Amino acid sequence: MAAAYDCDVLVVGGGIVGLSTAYALTRAVPGTRVVVLEKESGPARHQTGRNSGVIHSGIYYRPGSLKARFAVxxxxxxxxxxxxxxxxxxxxGKLIVATERAELPRLHALVQRGRANGIPVRELGRAQIAEYEPRVRGLGAIRVGxxxxxxxxxxxxxxxxLAEDAGASVRYGAEVRVIGRRGSAVAVRTARGEVLRARALVNxxxxxxxxxxxxxxxxPGARIVPFRGEYFELRPERTDLVRGLVYPVPxxxxxxxxxxxxxxxEGHVHVGPNxxxxxxxxxxxxxxxxxxxxxxxxxxxxxWRIARRHWRYGAGEVQRSLSKRAFTETVRRLLPEVTEDDLIPAPSGVRAQAVLRDGSLVDDFLFxxxxxxxxxLNAPSPAATASLxxxxxVARRVLAGL
Structure with missing residues (x-):
């Protein structure tokens, strides 16, 4: 490597995807000099560290899509x-539960999608739900083990x-302010005034x-439109209401x-998000x-195209945000015993959702x-599950370009 470069690859972002990329680069070509620049004082301060911690099976995603392949x-x-x-x-394991008859065809479609993605699923009737979740009520469910x-x-x-052990450098408090390209180099300047030159950059x-x-x-061809997901937790004395994971039909x-x-x-039961x-x-x-x-x-x-197309859905989400009673009623469809007093506020997260100019929500990972x-450009859930x-x-793509 020419002396003009400070490293081979700069990675902007110290969430789980950026750090997995750095780790993959050091494993794919040992000796590759990697620098990760993260604006916060530590890793995983946003999407990675602000979710319910679910390792998703991949049942929801279109067969053949990156989400389906990478999640499984x-x-x-x-x-x-x-x-x-x-x-x-x-x-x-988890249950996906239909609480209304109109949801049963969608539940069956999920069974087919799961099997197409190679995921073992078990269909459950009303009585069988209690084998896994005695307090949950529904007309039917599927078990995803x-x-x-x-x-x-x-x-x-x-x-x-692991990346640092292999020679990478992970730098916190290093917000990128300027990016430039000249000849065969990429240069960045951070908020502290540090300038780094590399052969390639990963965003x-x-x-x-x-x-x-x-x-x-x-x-980028799309814009990140942030959606906040708000969570509650069950009070410690009420966590016995739920044994594992229970989802509605999406x-x-x-x-x-x-x-x-x-x-x-940790034993807490997260409820949400909207x-x-x-x-x-x-x-x-x-x-x-x-x-x-x-x-x-x-x-x-x-x-605005999203708003015009889906304003009814959005209005319901906002109502649940502003009214604990409305949020509780939504939870009660799955767990009838829950009361408002059983729910205590928990930290929120924000989903980085890419949206196209026509108002379409990008539904797959986007590079x-x-x-x-x-x-x-689009790596919301299940990106943490699929991060490896x-x-x-990403490492394959950047190395192919070098």
Whole structure:
């Protein structure tokens, strides 16, 4: 490598996808010099560390899609990775429960999709639901045995450590402000004024991935529209209401899975999330507003096309956000014994959802390439589950370009 380069590959973003990419690069070609730049003071501070910790089976995703392939493969790899490195995890299985007759055809379609993706599923009648979840009520359900839970923040920290052990450098408090290309080099300048030159750059900036792509002079072709997911937890004395994971039948028009119940590895039972528009990329509460980011979202044609097409769905989500009673009623469809007093607030997350100009929600992982750059432009859930195969795929693309 020429002395003009500070490293071979710069990775922007220290979430689980960026760190998995760094780890994959060091494994694919030992000796590759990798620098990860993360603006926060530690890893996994946004999407990776603000979710319910579910290792998804891959049942929801279109057969043959990247989400389906990577989630099925990634779920098995994530369980193995956690076991090998002593990280907390558990394969609990989950129920997807139909509570209305209109949901039964969609439930059956999920059975077919799961089998097409190679996932073992068991169909359950009303009485059989109680074998797994005695307090849950429904007309029918499917049991997905390969679903589990883990601590994705801990996984990200371990990936960072493994990458560093192999010679990578992970730098925190290093927000990228300028990206330039000249000749065969990519150069970045951070908020601290540090300038780094590399042979290639990988954009794994999550909530800011489209902005980083534009900073690099590339048109992402989509915009990140942030959706906040708000969670509650069951009070400790009520966690016996749920044994494992319980999901509703999702609306196929949306990438959101609906308000569900998740017994995490620490024993807490997470309830949620809903999905409401966030007023900032990192808008974890209604009062968090960034005018410039909000203006960008409102100026984007796709935002208004989503609103016109799905305003009824959105209104229901906002109602559940503003009314604990409405949120509780949604939970009671699955778990009739729950009361408002059983639910206590828990930290929210924000989903980095890529939206096209026509208002379509990008429903698969989305990568884009330009000379010496690879951009990861849509990697919301199940990206944490699929992070190991995603990292290898991004590493393959960037190395092919070198």
């Amino acid at each position: 493969q990634g779920a098995a790899e994530m369980v193995k990775f956690c076991a090998e490195h002593g990280l907390p995890h558990e394969v609990t 390969t679903t589990g839970v883990c601590d994705f923040g801990a996984v990200a920290e371990r990936l960072a450590g 794994c900036a999550g909530l800011h991935s489209d902005a980083v792509a534009r900073m690099a002079g590339d048109d 609306d196929p028009a949306f990438p959101f899975l609906g308000v569900h119940l998740t017994r995490g590895i 999905a409401v528009p966030a007023l900032a990329r990192e808008g974890y509460a209604w009062h968090v507003v960034r005018p410039s980011e909000l203006a960008g979202t409102l100026a984007y044609p796709g935002t 884009a390439e330009s000379p010496r750059m690879v951009h990861v 195969p995603i990292g290898r795929e």
